Amino acid sequence: MELEGKVAIVTGAGRGIGEGIARVLAREGARVVVNNDRNGDDANRVVAAIGAAGGKAIAIRADISSRSEVEALVAQALAAFGAIDILVNNAGIEVPPSLVKDLPEAQWDRVLGVNLKGTFLCCQAVLPAMMAKRRGKIVNIASTAAKRMSFFGSADYTASKHGVIGLTQHLAWEVADHRINVNAVCPGGVLTPLLEQHTTPEFRDALTRRLVPLGRFCTIEEIGEVVSFLASSRADMITGQALAVDGGLLSGFGEDLRSVVRKRMEEARSAAAVPA
Numbered sequence: 001m002e003l004e005g006k007v008a009i010v011t012g013a014g015r016g017i018g019e020g021i022a023r024v025l026a027r028e029g030a031r032v033v034v035n036n037d038r039n040g041d042d043a044n045r046v047v048a049a050i051g052a053a054g055g056k057a058i059a060i061r062a063d064i065s066s067r068s069e070v071e072a073l074v075a076q077a078l079a080a081f082g083a084i085d086i087l088v089n090n091a092g093i094e095v096p097p098s099l100v101k102d103l104p105e106a107q108w109d110r111v112l113g114v115n116l117k118g119t120f121l122c123c124q125a126v127l128p129a130m131m132a133k134r135r136g137k138i139v140n141i142a143s144t145a146a147k148r149m150s151f152f153g154s155a156d157y158t159a160s161k162h163g164v165i166g167l168t169q170h171l172a173w174e175v176a177d178h179r180i181n182v183n184a185v186c187p188g189g190v191l192t193p194l195l196e197q198h199t200t201p202e203f204r205d206a207l208t209r210r211l212v213p214l215g216r217f218c219t220i221e222e223i224g225e226v227v228s229f230l231a232s233s234r235a236d237m238i239t240g241q242a243l244a245v246d247g248g249l250l251s252g253f254g255e256d257l258r259s260v261v262r263k264r265m266e267e268a269r270s271a272a273a274v275p276a
C-alpha cells in the first residue's frame with residue numbers, strides 16, 4: 001500500500017470520477033476526505049464503501065467555489081487527520097451547452113467559478129500545510145477539453161479546463177522548491193452521471209467509433225489508478241505535466257477510420273513492392 005500514512009482530500013467525490021479516485025487512494029492506504037457540495041447520502045455512501053473495504057474516510061461538505069467553505073474544509077480535514085499530503089481537485093461542472101453567441105454571462109461565471117476558481121481556492125488553502133511539511137502532491141482533474149475543445153460542453157467548459165492546465169504549470173514552478181508536485185490528469189470520455197446526463201448512448205457510441213483508438217470509455221477506477229500513481233513517491237520527479245487518460249483520443253482516431261487508413265497503407269506498400 002504505497003499511500004500508507006498519507007492524508008488526501010478529494011473534491012467532488014460523492015460520485016463519478018471523484019468516487020473512483022477516493023476508493024483507489026483509500027485502497028492504497030491513504031486516509032481520505034470525501035468532499036462534496038451537497039449534504040445527504042452521496043459522500044456518506046462513498047465513506048461507507050471505503051470503510052467496508054477496510055479503508056478510512058470521512059465526509060466533509062463544502063462548495064469549492066466559496067473561499068470560506070474551502071477554508072473550513074481544510075481546517076476540518078486538518079483537525080480530523082492532522083495533515084494534508086494529497087489534494088485532488090476533481091469537482092467540476094458542465095451545464096447544457098450553448099454557442100458562444102448565446103452563452104449567458106451567468107453560466108460562464110458559474111462554470112469558471114467551480115472548475116477554475118474552485119481549483120485555485122483549494123490549492124491556495126492547502127499550500128500552508130504542505131509548505132510547512134516541505135512535501136505534497138496536488139493532482140488537478142482537467143480534461144481532453146484542456147488540450148483541444150469539449151465535445152459535450154461549451155466554450156466556458158473548454159476555457160475553464162485550459163485554465164486548469166495553466167494553473168497546474170505555473171503553480172508547479174512556484175512550489176517546486178517546497179517539494180510539492182502539481183500535475184493534471186486529462187480524462188477523455190468517462191461514463192459518469194455527468195456524462196450520462198448530457199449525452200445519449202448513440203452520441204457516445206458515434207464519438208467512440210470515430211475518435212477513440214482503444215474503442216471504449218474509461219472507467220472511474222482507471223482515472224483513480226493514474227491519480228494514485230501521481231500522488232505517490234513513484235512520481236516524485238514528475239511535475240507541471242498534463243497526462244491524458246483517454247484511450248488515445250488526443251493522438252489517433254477510432255475504428256471508423258482505422259480500416260480505411262490501414263487499407264490505404266497496405267495498398268501503398270504493395271504498389272511500392274519490388275517484384276521478386
Ligand SMILES: NC(=O)c1ccc[n+]([C@@H]2O[C@H](COP(=O)([O-])OP(=O)(O)OC[C@H]3O[C@@H](n4cnc5c(N)ncnc54)[C@H](O)[C@@H]3O)[C@@H](O)[C@H]2O)c1
Pocket residue numbers: 011012013014015016017018035036037038042062063064065090091092093094114118141142143144186187188189190191192193194195
Ligand atoms: N465524465 C467525463 O467524461 C469527464 C471527462 C473529462 C473530465 N471530467 C472532469 O472530471 C471531474 C469529475 O467529473 P464527473 O464526470 O465525475 O462528474 P459528476 O457530476 O459525476 O461528479 C462531480 C461531483 O462533483 C460535485 N461537485 C460539483 N460542484 C461542486 C462544488 N462546487 N463543490 C464541491 N463539489 C462539487 C458533484 O456534486 C458531484 O458529486 C470534473 O472536473 C469533470 O470536468 C469528466
